[in-house]
Amino acid sequence: MAPLPDGPDPSTKQKQPPTFAPQKESSFSTQKLKSSLSDCLSQTVIIKPGVKGRPIKIESNHLSLNVGTLTEAYHYDVSITPDTPKSFLRDVMNLFARKHYPKNHPAFDGRKNLYSPKKLPLPNDTMSDTIELEGENKKRGFKVVVKLARTVDLSPLRDILQTRQSPQDALQCLDIVLRNAPSNSCISSGRCFFTPPREGQILRLGDGMEMYYGFYQSAIRGWKQPLLNVDVVHKAFPEALNVLDLVCELGSDYRNTMTRQDLNQPLTDFVQKALEKFLKQLKVTYEIPGQSGSRRIFRVNGLRAPPSQARFTLGDGKVTTVEKYYQEVKRCRLQYPHLPTLWVGSRQREVLIPLEFCTVVSGQVVNRKMNENQTSVMIKKAATSTDVRKDKIMQVLRKANYNSDPCVREFGFSVNNSFEKLDGRVLQPPTLLYARKAEVTPSKGVWRADMNRFFVGAIVHKWTIVSCTRHPERGEQLADMIFRMASSNGMQITSKATGPFQHLGGRQNLRDIIDYFKRKQDHDLIIVVVPNSGPQYSLVKQAAELNVGCLTQCIKERTIAKLNPQIIANILLKINSKLNGTNHILSSRLPIMSRPCIIMGADVTHPGPDAKDVPSVAAVTASHDPNAFQYNICWRLQPPKVEIIEDLCAITVEQLMFFYRKTRHKPETIVFFRDGVSEGQFAEVRRAEISAIHQACKKLQREGYEPRITFLVVQKRHHTRLFPTNPRDSEDRNNNVPAGTCVDTHITNPMMQDFYLVSHASIQGVAKPTKYCTLWDDNNMSNDDIEELTYYLCHMFTRCNRSVSYPAPTYYAHLAAARAKVYVENVKLDLTQLKTHQQKCQIQESIVKEKPMFFV
Incomplete structure (x- = not known):
């Protein structure tokens, strides 16, 4: 890897990006890229599976589907007005079906699509009618219009090898047919179905939430035929609590438990805000004790003044308080007139009711982020062995009983009742190199490095410790152990x-x-002890990295409370890499890394469903050393929910220049791991992001610089699980497949280079494989090449001596995005001025250039 003789002086500032190499005629053009993308999309060559690794027999939670002989289905458009509440629409359509086509059993998706295996008996293929349904408080009328839209070709389901892209129309029809039965008997949320826990199975998560058990199902394309992916899932639902008891839960913590006796005082601002945030948009049942006729169901808009203060005008023009109204008109004395009222019903009117008469309606689907305690409780309950999970899935299948459903039978579909058997391979882990040429080979996904020294140890001349907690921590002991x-x-x-x-x-x-x-700017490192929760961590990172330019290592106070050599060793893994050290490298470089190669990872994190005015964060990491251990980051704020990285061209230019300044070589190959993209977004990512990388290369050198690009998507949001058929093949107490288990046939797409890889040893529960899909490959890498590279990079994460569940560059992209969110935490952002906010959040140049791995 000889350095380029004509490379730019890294210290020279230029308005235009420098030229990397001598000019020559370029073979790159936009037209060529479009043509290549088209070829990539239309390719019908079957990908050759990998062969490296030890063979292993496994099974997955997929069931084969018999799609029968039906060649086409009829797709009807459904219009229901009003189209709210959504939970009523399926009941409305069931009544419509009973009235107009009682002998047919079409599949309804719960919104606007209806599929039937034969034409419905509708005049001129259209029917309009008004259906009355008993609502929550009164009867309601819904206008229903059903109109034939088109026919759907189902033949690709039986000859799936004829097309590279999945036959989405046919698969959607199949999926909706199989979802029809559980949709009528369960609470649906996305592709998941839930049932309330039975008595004795209730698991309270705290703060007004409880856990429901459920199952996920999705019809997917397999190697030769469609498959049904079924898995068990868990979700938090609001508990059916009286609002008074909910207040007590929200007002309690690990120090104090609030009871109804404590409600004799007005609520603190903290508890009132927590209550309003919890109840907003939820339904409550309102009923005055002893007056069953008063029962109503309302949706909560927010909190308002207490009944003793809240005033409104009666029909005769008299102004009264809510408290007096209930006492004089409803003949009911309020026990808690000093607590807030609930503003319910239409937002055009201010209907206020006392919260003491209200109970949260159970079974409401909410998409909210759980707090740490709720998440911890759910994970512990959900973490089971593979045997228990398999048994739970089989219970779900027996309960679903797909083959007896009239809709499924009418379409002629059927579901096999046993898991698919697969041929997998266990890849060999890489040998890792430490100082003094010491080699370590991981076993069962972990390795011991306590007897070895870092491959390159960092140098620290001056350092100190500071505490941001309420009480001073064990600073002297921490300093002594680290030293x-x-x-x-x-x-x-x-x-x-x-x-x-x-x-x-x-x-x-x-x-x-x-x-x-600022007083410690001459220090190489400042170790900061921060509280277990609260804003201090964000304040430390904002101050150190945006304002001053110093390197910090934060440690939570609960970690200080249990100091031991293993904890210190883990802290040193981070400190060494932050200070430009190298913990370990691969003992032998893979072929693609034998020439200058930049490895990049990218992710876009989005705000939670209940977050408002919060942007998405795009983060891209890139290696800048020949061993692919050291990385640096670029990040951008972009509009909420936008998945495509909007500024990827400029980011790639930055990363390629950083690599060149550090190594004095221009990358000849780019390997790009892109996280968080669904199959439906593949074409858009190909067009936008791969084009942006090509454009970045052209910006740096107009002619003659075309590094070979391999672009992979990393997918974790799936429900595929792998189970060893022979317990002796497992290496842990939960009977998981071994670390390194790879599957690239049968449950994958034979026309696309994709595979599942369990690269880690699961600490608890069932190991979740990560799926990888190649969207672009100029390097002509075989399945073996890509699978081995991916697995090896899972051993290069700096924070632990374990292989992780996806490659280090992707892991670092998550950390980079998380750090960017810290920079804008508690900052009011104008979504129309994101570039301005970005400029205000620039990381200090001394950090970016001198300590690029500060973010780990």
Whole structure:
């Protein structure tokens, strides 16, 4: 890898991107790219599976589907007005069907699509009618219009090898038919179906939520035939609590438990805000005790003044309070007139009711982010062995009983009742190299490096410790353990931590931390002890990286409370890489890395469903050393829910230049791991993002620079699980497949280079494989090449001596996006001025250039 003789001086600032190499005639053009994309999309060559690794017999939670002899289905458009509430639409269509085609059993998707195996007996293929349905508080009328839209060709389901792209129309019809039965008997959420827990099975998650058990199902394309993917799932639902008891739950913490006796006082601002956030858009049942005729169901818009203060005008023009109204008109004395009222019903009117008469309606689907405690409880409950999970899936299948459903039978479909048997392979892990040529080979997804020194140990001349917690922590013990263990790991810490260790207290603001860091700018490293929760972590990173330009390592106070050598070793893994050290490298480079190769990872994280005015964050990481251990980051704010990385061309230019400045070589190959893209977005990503990478190369050097690109999508949001058929093939107590298990046939697309890889040893529960799909490959990599590269990169994550569940560059993209969210935390953002906000959140140049792995 000889350096380029005519490369630019990295220190020279130029308005135009520099030319990488001598000019020559370019073979790249936009037309060529469009042509290549078209070829990529229309390719019908069957991909040759990989052969490397030890063969293993496994099964997956897929069931083969018999699609019968039906060649076409009839697709009807359905219009229902009003189209709210959504939960009523299926009942409306069931009544419509009973009235107009009682002998037919079409499949309805719950919104606007209806599929039938034969034409429905509708005059002129259209029917309009008004259906009355008993609503929550009264009868309601819905106008239904059903109109024939087109026929759907189902023949590709039986000859799936004829097309590279999945036959989406036919698969959608199949999927909706198979979802029809559970949709009528379960609570549906996306592709999942839930049933309320039976008595004795209720698992309370705290803060007004409980866990429901359910199952996921999706008809997918397989290697030779369609398959049904079925899995067990869990979800948090609001608990059917009286709102008074809900207030008590939300007002309790690990120190104090709130009871109804505590409700004799007005609510604190914190509890009132938590209550309003929880109840907003939820339905409650309202009923005055002893007056069953008063029962109503309302949707909550928010909280308003207490009944003792809230006033409204009666029909005769008299103004009264809610409390007096209930006392004089409803003959009911309120027990909690000082608590807020609920604003319910139409947003055009202000209907206020006392919260003491209200109970949260059970079974409401909400898409909210759970808190740490709720997540922890659910994970512990959901984490089971593979045997238990398989048994639960089989229970679901017996309960679903697809083959007895009239709709499924009318279409002539049937579902096999046993898991698909697969041929998998267990890939060999890479040998890792430490200092003094010490080699370590991972076993069962982990390796011990405690007797070896970092491949390149970082140097620390001056460092200190500061605490941002309420009470000073064990700073002296932490400093002593780090100093002693760093030396044995190969780091060079030339002096002990400078004291005295300061305590900034637990209520500091951003200015306090900035002022402290400015006084410590001559330090190589500042270790900061932060509370387990709260804004301090964000304030530290904002102050250090955006305002001052110093390197920090945060440690939570609960970690300090249980200090031991293993914890210190894990902290040193991060510190060494942050300070430009190299923990370990691959003992032998893979062929694609034998020439200058930049490995990139990208992800776009989106705001939660209940977040408003919060942008999405695009983050791209890239290696800048020949061993693909050291990475740097670029990030951008972009409009919410936008998945395509809008500024990828400029980001790629930055990353290619960074690589060149660090290595004095221009990348000859680019391997790009893109996370978070669904199959439906593949074509858009090909057109937008791969084009952006090509354009970036052309910007850097107009003629003659065309690095070969391999672009893979990394998918974790799927429900495929793999189980060893022979328990002796497992390496853990949960009977998981071994780390390195790879599947690239049968449950994959034979026309696309895609595969599933379990690259890690599961710590608890069933290991989740990661799916990889190649969208572009100028390097003509075989399945073996790509699978091996991917698996090896799962061993290059700096934070632990374990192989992780997806490649290090993708993991780093997640960390980069998380860090970017920290930079804008608690900052009011104008979504029309994201570029301005981006400029205000520039990371200090001293950090970006001198400590590019600061984000790990």
